[in-house]
Amino acid sequence: MSSAAGGAATRFWHATRDFAGSARFAQAVTLTAVGLAFSSHAIRSLIGWPGLLAALAGLLVLCGASLVARWRAVEWYGILPLTILVFVGWCAASVLWSSAPGSNAPAWSAVRAGYLIAFAFAGVYVALMRDTIQIVRAFGDVMRLLLSVSIALEVLSGILLDLPIAFLGIQGDLTRFGPIQGIFGSRNMLGFVALIALLTFIVEWRTRSVLRVRAIASMSLAAVCLVFSGSPTTWASLGAALVALAALYGLRRTAAATRWRWQIGLLVAAIAVIVTAWIFRVRIIELLDARAEFDVRLEVWRELSRYLNRNPLQGWGWVGSWPDAAPYRWIELATGRPHSSALSAYIDVYFQVGVIGALLFVALVGVAFVRAWLLASARRSVVYLWPALMLVVIATTSFAESFALAEGGWMLLVVCAVKAARDMSWRDALAAGRPPVPAIERLG
Known part of the structure; x- marks a missing residue:
């Protein structure tokens, strides 16, 4: 027995x-x-x-x-980029000095750091277990479902019932051409997801991984959600993504021997565009009809600056989305409205984990983007465009939103960073005594 x-x-x-x-x-x-x-x-x-x-x-x-x-x-060697390990480690270490008065600060930081690590682990799993094309298909399938549900609920709320769905944050403004929120809580988050979906659907179409009819319907769905979200930050990110897509289209058609010259030229041009955009930022904001949103952000950042000087190096301690505790409650009271973030990932990181944390986050995004860009410009398969375009969206959106620090945005950043690092690892290259170049260039 x-x-x-x-x-x-x-x-x-x-x-x-x-x-x-x-x-x-x-x-x-x-x-x-x-x-x-x-x-x-x-x-x-x-x-x-x-x-x-x-x-x-x-x-x-x-x-x-x-x-x-x-x-x-x-293949366990070199699974995680060092930038992810160091940034997450610094956020977790901030539990030791978390000092938000009037709250159980270390407990908040520990729980929120665990939440950050949990989604990072999920992102690492996705990057390890699936090929890039399989990841694109997974994101495409999920985005189709979520955007379809969002539009269906907006139609139900704004047309059939003409009543808001309060518990989801849906205002029912579809008949007034938006802004709509879908199931994502805010129009900016819907715009962010719609933009990710649109670029994902384009890559699906170009790789012929879905039927043409389905690809066109999916792109139309994403475009409708993007337009009706009425998110100025999304329009700016869309512009950056389209410029990046055009640049990659040109780079992929240049000879490998001269591609580095074009890369340097693009870098110089990008710096010039950023400087010009900063000089004419007021006019650009007016063209995007984003004055109201910019004023809200400016007010939040002004209040944040009052508390930054107290912990400039290490920050107040990691909390992710803002809790109902000081000093975050003080900032909300001063601005007269609730906020779940600093409305900028870079400023949010600076406030929570200080100058060191901000530099580590910039390094994480920057190194991942450089790797993904080089891969996208050198590899033959169109699928390598996807991580580069996702990182362009994340990097630009992070100037005006903190989506890259929580849940879906954070997991997407981890997936792209891990995939780029595994395809172009500095540690593997140094161990072999050669520079880290994409496989297509090694094959000649």
Whole structure:
């Protein structure tokens, strides 16, 4: 009897391991991870923080089981870019000096740092278990569903019922041509997701990984959501992404021997454009009809500056999305409206983890972008455009929003950084005694 029971247990273990180690299981977990990360606002609105945290814990268990089952198939050396490790480590270390008065600051920092690490782990899992084209397909499938649900609810609220759906933050302004929020809580977040979706659908179309009819319908859906969101920050990011796409289109058609000259020329041109945009920033803001949004951000940043001098080097301690505690409550009271962030990822990081944390975050985004850009400009497959374009959107959006520091935006940043690092690793290159060049250039 005991022998039979032992044999049954062994068979059950092998069956479970084979199931958890299968490609279909990894695909399902990837879709779940992306869906959970980008629908977190809707999940919180429906079942609250306990439900979201329970769902996240279940996701991490599934990711862990899949990793254990496929342990031998994973190349563990150089999994994470050092920039991710150091930035996340610094955020976690901020628990030691978190000093927000009037609140249990170390506990806040510990919980929020764990939340940051959880989504980073999910992002690492996605980057490890799936190829770039599979990741693009996963994001495309999830974005199609989330944007479709958003439009359906906006139609229900604004046309069929003519009533807001308060618990989701949907105002029902579709008949007035927006702005709409969908299931994402704000028009800027909807615009951010719609832009990510639009670029993802374009890559799907160009790689012929979906039918043409489906690709056109998907791009139309994303474009409608982007337009009706009425988000000025999204329009600016769209402009940057289109310029980057045009530049990559040209670079991919230049000879490998002369491509570095064009890269330097583009770098100089980009610096010139940034300086020019800064000089004419007021006029650009007026053209984008973003004066009201810019004034809101300026007011928040002005209040933040009053508290920055107290902890400039190490910051106040990592909290991610702002809690209802000092000094964040003081800033909200001073500005007269609630805020969940500093409305700029760079400033938010500076405030929470100081100058050191801000430099580490800039290094994370910058190094990932350089790697992804070089890969996109050198590799033949169109799919390598996707990480570079995602990082362009993240880098530009982070000037006016903090999406890159939480949930879906943060997981997307981790996925792109890990994929770029694994395809162009400085550590592997130094160990081999050669510069880190894309594979296409090594093959000649």
